[in-house]
Amino acid sequence: MARMTGRRALTAVPVLLGVTLAVFAVAEASPFDPVKAYAGTAGLTASQENLDQLRANLGVDRPLLARWWEWLTSALTGDLGDSAVMRRPVAEVIGERLGWSVLLAATAFAVAIVLGTLLGVLAGRRRGGLLDRAVSSAAYTLEAAPAFWLGLLAIWFFALRLGALPAGGLTDTASDTVTADQVARHLVLPALVLGLSQLPWFFLYVRQGVGDALDEDPVRGARARGLRERTVLTGHALRSGMLPMLTLVGSRVPELITGALLVETVFSWPGIAAATVTAATSVDFPLLAALTVLATAAVLLGNLLSDLLYGLADPRVGFDG
Amino acid sequence: MADPRTHRLRLWSSGLTVGVILLAVLLVPPLVQLDEQAVDLSRKLLPPSWEHPFGTDDLGRDLLLRCVYGLRISLLVGLVAALVATVVGTAVGAAAGALGGWTDRTLMRLVDAFSSVPHLLLGIFVVALFRPGVWPVIASVAVTHWLSTARIVRSEVLSLRTRPFIDAAVSGGAGRWRVAVRHLLPAVLPQAGLAAVLMVPHAMWHESALSFLGLGLPSHQASLGNLVQNARSSLLAGDWWPTLFPGLLLILPTLAIAGLAGVWRDRLNPRRRSELML
Numbered sequence: 001m002a003r004m005t006g007r008r009a010l011t012a013v014p015v016l017l018g019v020t021l022a023v024f025a026v027a028e029a030s031p032f033d034p035v036k037a038y039a040g041t042a043g044l045t046a047s048q049e050n051l052d053q054l055r056a057n058l059g060v061d062r063p064l065l066a067r068w069w070e071w072l073t074s075a076l077t078g079d080l081g082d083s084a085v086m087r088r089p090v091a092e093v094i095g096e097r098l099g100w101s102v103l104l105a106a107t108a109f110a111v112a113i114v115l116g117t118l119l120g121v122l123a124g125r126r127r128g129g130l131l132d133r134a135v136s137s138a139a140y141t142l143e144a145a146p147a148f149w150l151g152l153l154a155i156w157f158f159a160l161r162l163g164a165l166p167a168g169g170l171t172d173t174a175s176d177t178v179t180a181d182q183v184a185r186h187l188v189l190p191a192l193v194l195g196l197s198q199l200p201w202f203f204l205y206v207r208q209g210v211g212d213a214l215d216e217d218p219v220r221g222a223r224a225r226g227l228r229e230r231t232v233l234t235g236h237a238l239r240s241g242m243l244p245m246l247t248l249v250g251s252r253v254p255e256l257i258t259g260a261l262l263v264e265t266v267f268s269w270p271g272i273a274a275a276t277v278t279a280a281t282s283v284d285f286p287l288l289a290a291l292t293v294l295a296t297a298a299v300l301l302g303n304l305l306s307d308l309l310y311g312l313a314d315p316r317v318g319f320d321g
Numbered sequence: 322m323a324d325p326r327t328h329r330l331r332l333w334s335s336g337l338t339v340g341v342i343l344l345a346v347l348l349v350p351p352l353v354q355l356d357e358q359a360v361d362l363s364r365k366l367l368p369p370s371w372e373h374p375f376g377t378d379d380l381g382r383d384l385l386l387r388c389v390y391g392l393r394i395s396l397l398v399g400l401v402a403a404l405v406a407t408v409v410g411t412a413v414g415a416a417a418g419a420l421g422g423w424t425d426r427t428l429m430r431l432v433d434a435f436s437s438v439p440h441l442l443l444g445i446f447v448v449a450l451f452r453p454g455v456w457p458v459i460a461s462v463a464v465t466h467w468l469s470t471a472r473i474v475r476s477e478v479l480s481l482r483t484r485p486f487i488d489a490a491v492s493g494g495a496g497r498w499r500v501a502v503r504h505l506l507p508a509v510l511p512q513a514g515l516a517a518v519l520m521v522p523h524a525m526w527h528e529s530a531l532s533f534l535g536l537g538l539p540s541h542q543a544s545l546g547n548l549v550q551n552a553r554s555s556l557l558a559g560d561w562w563p564t565l566f567p568g569l570l571l572i573l574p575t576l577a578i579a580g581l582a583g584v585w586r587d588r589l590n591p592r593r594r595s596e597l598m599l
Contacts, residue, residue: 018434023446030450144575146526148533149549149568156561167557254439261441262530276442277534280449292438292446299437 008307012300017072019296023289024068032283034060071289081286085278090290094272100170101271103183104190104264105256111195112202119199120206121238127211135203143200147259151193151266158189165189168268190267197259198252202245209241216240243310250306253299328584335580342574346393355386358541366560376562379555384563387548388570395544396574398455399525402462406524407517409463410470415509417471418478419501429475432468440465441530448536458537462524470516477509511589519582522575529571545571 035055039046046054055061071081080090123132142150159167166172166189171182213219214237222232257273264274272291279287361381369376375384417428435443444461451457481487482505490504529546531537538544543551545567552563 015434015437019438022434026447027450031452032450140576140579141572144522144526144572144579146529146533146546146549146568146571148530149564149571152549152553152556152564153561153568156556156559156564160557160559254436257439258441258530261439261445262533265534276445277536280445280534280536283449285450288446288449292442295439295442296437299439303437 004311005304005308008304012297012304015300016293016296020072020289020293021068023292024064024071027285027289028064032285034058034285075290075293080290083279083284083287085282085284085287086275090287093275093287094290094294097270097272097275100269101260101264101273104187104194104269104271105260107187107191108194108198108259108263109256111191112198115195116199116202117206117238117242120203120241121210121233123203124207124210124214124237124241125233127207132207136207139200139203142196145197146262147193147197148262148266150196151190151263154189154193155266168266170270186267190263190269193266194256194259194263197263198256201252201255205245205248206238206241209244210237211241213237213241247306247310250302250304250309253302257295257298328587331580332584335577335584338573338577339581342392342396342577345389346396349386349389350393353386355383358382366555366563368560369562375566376560378551378563384548384566387543388545388566391543391545391548391567392570392574394538394542395525395528395546395571396521398459398462398528398538398544399521399523402459402466402524402528403517403520405459405463406466406520407470407513410467410516411474411509411513413467414471414474415478415501415505418475418482419497419505425475428471432471435465436468441527444527444531445534445536448531453531453536453539455538455542458528458531461531462527465527466520466524470513470520473516474509474513477512478505481505481508515582515585515589518578518585522578525571526575 035051035058039051039054052061060067074081078091080094082088083090083093086093119135123129123135126132155167158165166186168186168190170186171178210233218240219232219236222236227235260271260273261276263269264271265277268274272294275287276291276295278284279291359382361377364373364377364381365379367373367377367381373383373385375388378384378387413428413432417425438446443465447461447464448457451460487500487504490500495503525545528537528544529549532544532546533550535550537546540547540551548567549564552567556564
């Protein structure tokens with residue numbers, strides 16, 4: 001298993017290298033000029049001489065491959081350059097925001113798994129029944145609904161109409177310290193919306209898995225032995241029905257990141273996804289490049305994780321493939 | 322496992338919805354001849370009523386009319402992007418499947434690398450560097466959506482290559498190119514077409530997310546995403562309708578197109594009856 005992990009990790013290296021190179025190549029092909037971006041409005045009045053000097057200082061007069069290589073080698077030592085919009089090192093920006101994003105994503109994932117499994121078992125137990133049809137239709141509608149729209153409606157209802165929960169941010173505007181109970185209160189709405197946007201997929205897989213497993217021999221055997229319905233459902237049908245889902249949990253990272261991009265922006269959550277949007281609107285190349293590579297690494301890690309989970313859950317799956 | 326009755330019901334309801342949407346989007350702008358941008362501050366933020374079924378926005382513009390125009394732009398961008406992505410995906414997939422070997426491996430590695438970057442993030446990256454506008458948005462949607470089509474077409478070509486009619490064509494003296502264009506391409510077109518139709522809502526969704534983030538279409542070409550973005554300040558003041566309706570109009574075509582595509586898929590693979598899938 002360690003060998004398989006190592007081999008998969010190694011195949012991720014060329015992909016990551018390719019993505020970093022592509023990031024630089026796209027920037028090279030675009031009309032974006034790092035010197036103008038760095039100089040800002042001062043660049044309008046600066047002399048050509050000063051601009052050329054700046055170009056040399058930033059190192060952007062050198063060829064694409066040389067800049068890419070330099071970025072790569074300093075990135076490996078933890079230096080990701082300086083963010084133009086935050087006026088701070090990129091590594092620092094990412095470091096202080098990563099934790100909040102992980103907290104939000106993990107809570108949302110937990111919401112989606114718990115709710116999805118519960119509803120999936122209930123609906124899968126009697127496919128085509130009233131409950132199944134109602135929940136399934138709701139799931140398809142939810143899948144089609146954009147996460148940012150759900151977030152805005154949630155703000156309107158829970159924060160404005162009911163006044164029950166805060167509309168965004170991490171803490172109350174009046175407070176300048178971060179306390180656990182404030183964070184918890186501010187986490188509820190974004191985590192719920194992000195979780196709901198991931199829910200349809202979990203629900204549909206569990207429903208399908210449980211529904212199919214109910215027709216299979218192990219379940220028939222369990223029924224024949226006179227086991228309780230609850231034991232049959234959770235101990236037999238759910239266990240084998242969850243298997244296909246496990247393999248795909250890790251591969252949901254891209255969707256989770258996409259959802260986080262929108263939900264963090266709607267709720268002004270101070271995570272890295274919101275920073276990505278800020279970096280993009282102000283064309284902050286160092287920050288944007290680092291975040292794109294980071295997201296790619298997260299996706300690759302997710303893929304590895306789902307392979308490992310599948311191997312652990314199903315002993316028939318070998319690790320030699 | 323849908324029985325024929327729900328099957329027919331789904332076909333009719335989805336078809337009707339798509340038809341109404343297309344008619345509205347094609348006919349309302351030339352027939353009504355109202356300016357959807359006309360500002361009337363005396364009528365700002367009116368809740369839905371008979372006169373304004375969707376209400377009015379913060380500049381007194383009728384939201385039903387704005388939504389129809391927004392849907393028109395969203396649909397157009399979605400269609401063009403899906404078309405571009407399908408052509409690219411079909412070309413790459415067909416080349417990989419038909420040529421095989423080294424070309425196949427290189428192209429498929431490329432597809433893998435592309436799919437490791439979250440789609441919306443890749444789209445944001447492209448749009449940020451090329452500045453917002455219609456074409457960067459279309460390019461950013463297309464660049465992230467050709468991957469699945471390439472995979473589908475490749476596997477279809479691979480399974481077709483072993484069929485007797487291809488052997489017959491080859492032994493009849495047809496060259497590589499002729500086999501690819503005359504025999505393989507027509508056979509994969511239905512699958513590619515299905516992928517294209519399913520991609521339209523996806524592309525619309527992608528465009529509206531970019532527009533909502535302020536990285537999409539310019540505000541004088543307001544798509545549904547722009548409308549939701551514009552409605553944010555009204556929403557925070559407690560007015561829900563400028564946010565609600567554009568979002569509903571994004572969900573409706575998605576469900577209807579998915580319904581129609583589901584029927585189409587069942588016709589293509591009668592043995593694998595699908596439930597409605599997005």
